[in-house]
Amino acid sequence: MTTNNNDMFADAARDVLADQCTPQVVRAIEEGGRTAEATTALWEQLEATGLADALLSEDAGGAGLGLGQVFGVLEQCGAHALPLPLGETMVARALLARAGVARPPGSIALARGEHLANGGLRCALVRSGQVAAAVLVQTGTEWRLLNTADAQGAAQALALDAALTWTAAQVQAAPAVEVNGALDVRTLQAAVVAAQMAGALSSVFQRSLQYANERQQFGRPIGKFQAIQHQLAVMSEHVFAARMAAQLGCSAGHDGMGVVPDRLRVATAKARCSEAALVVSELAHAIHGAIGFTEEYDLQLFTRRLHAWRQTAGSEAYWYGVAGEALLHHQGMTLDIVRRITDVDTVL
Template sequence: MDDDLFADAARQVLADHCTPAVVRAIESGGRAAPPAAALWRQLQASGLPDALVPEAQGGAGLALAQAFGVLEQCGAHALPLPLADTLLARGLLAAAGAPWPDGGIALARAEPLADGSLRCALVHGGALATAVLAQTPDGWRLLAVDGAQPGPQALALDAALAWSPAQAQAAPHIALPPGAQARTLQAAVLAAQMAGALRAVFQRTLDYANERRQFGRPIGKFQAIQHQLAVMSEQVFAARMAAQIGCAGAAGGLWPDALRVATAKARCSEAALDVAQAAHAIHGAIGFTAEHDLQLFTRRLHAWRQAGGSEGYWHAVAGAALLAAEGPTLDVVRRITDLEELSD
């Protein structure tokens, strides 16, 4: 299938060019670091950022559900660049008939201030993006990162950005459907990335448990460790299924359903806590060190858990939908899970 081919392409490109050493170099050097530019050129050459752009406009014409494997690979390799947001943003801009920049695009919500300026309190991946596709109360704007005023220090790859009244006024207005919500879009792609990161954490922990020896045998042979690994496995695969639900069944191939996204993001955020905790418990102190690769993934899981709404936020969304629904609760559950797009 085309989506399998794209997932395989993403896996190969990221395995070759997004090594832990490259991730660390980009984290320390930001968008100006040579590894960041080199990695983005590789991604651009692969065609991955244009996967959701229609074929008539030079893309692959995939639906969001078909791009799940690509998004998952972003998390599985701790990709520090905003490929996932860019992939969706370009698809949205193409659908609106609007042009887009060559670099990465982050999704965010912007707050208008009294003087006409715009402020994003937190742009996930904003430190490595060239533009922000931001939702404002009166529509969407495509805002350039260069020239924006940085706000208070955010997390390593995130940024707080503000644009002057003149910059805000000059930014292109993007005509997206009224029902489009930045938080829902961002949560859908974050859940898919979390699924990939969760699986990577589990695999690394399983490998470590089989290699690390204590009292003359691998620690993975001890019943307590086996129990922790079994619980991790359940969390990882449940989260992956939920993340697939969040991307599948999107209207027009691009717009995810808020209730399905609520299911996906809440389940993945819950799993992030349990899986990261178990992984570090099994690794011991070494897993917390900067030299060990495990923390590259668990740090992202903790950041992604909050970005786009934590499990508490999405539980409230799902709860409100259940309370508002007419008829049996089972009908709501079927609406979430009965999707032909879901695959094994």
């Protein structure tokens, strides 16, 4: 698949999201959750594009793409603050198809779970758990596909996230899914989230740049002041570095199809994007001043997500720890690890 074809999928995502995933729609879904009319309407539009099946083989009705080839799609999800788990659904459907498990209708979230003493199962954090129709859960080496409507839920910091718990009977009734033993849901989710963070970071930067050029103070745009220019320059450095790292995180992995990402590349991606989230959000709000903190202003739709996504699947501290551990156990030169991470032959 060529870069031009990859851009074609990203352009398709950009077009549908720009038209259908407006700030008004995002707010309506955040307020209404799974039962909101906006939730159903937006998901139907996304299904109609075929993007949710992009990682399926062509024989299974998909496009036969790998994770790296849909980076642009994932990036657009973040750039438009998409409140539905399209990226996770793409991955989950590919894994279900490989395992021969029928996919449920609607969107699918990814999560790590833990078994309870009574035989039940609990996920402390299900990203988009309040809008997803199902969750593909990993507990140790076991994977199960669970219905969110059956779960007992509790709200989390981000409006659409949830903590979900299922009874022992519900867990036993859920289909088991055989997944590549090398795959860890945290690593997979971190790759997806990093790509979305790259898109959200870019949107925050573009909005800040536009505001700095439009906001007048002392007779000229505030973007003409050196202090603001310096803040924008720092933002730009973080945004573009994070995007490059996120591309690495989605590059081809161990399964020959690009659905299982390289853990060390993902560590680089998620750590860099999580680190950038704090700096870029802080500077964006500094440039916008008081208006940036109001609920009515759209900036918060992105910065709230960046702060939440920073912690999702591990913060920069966790992933820098993963990278540091790999370095300590490496017997060769440090440069060899750098080359392994940045080898452009397998990146997009």
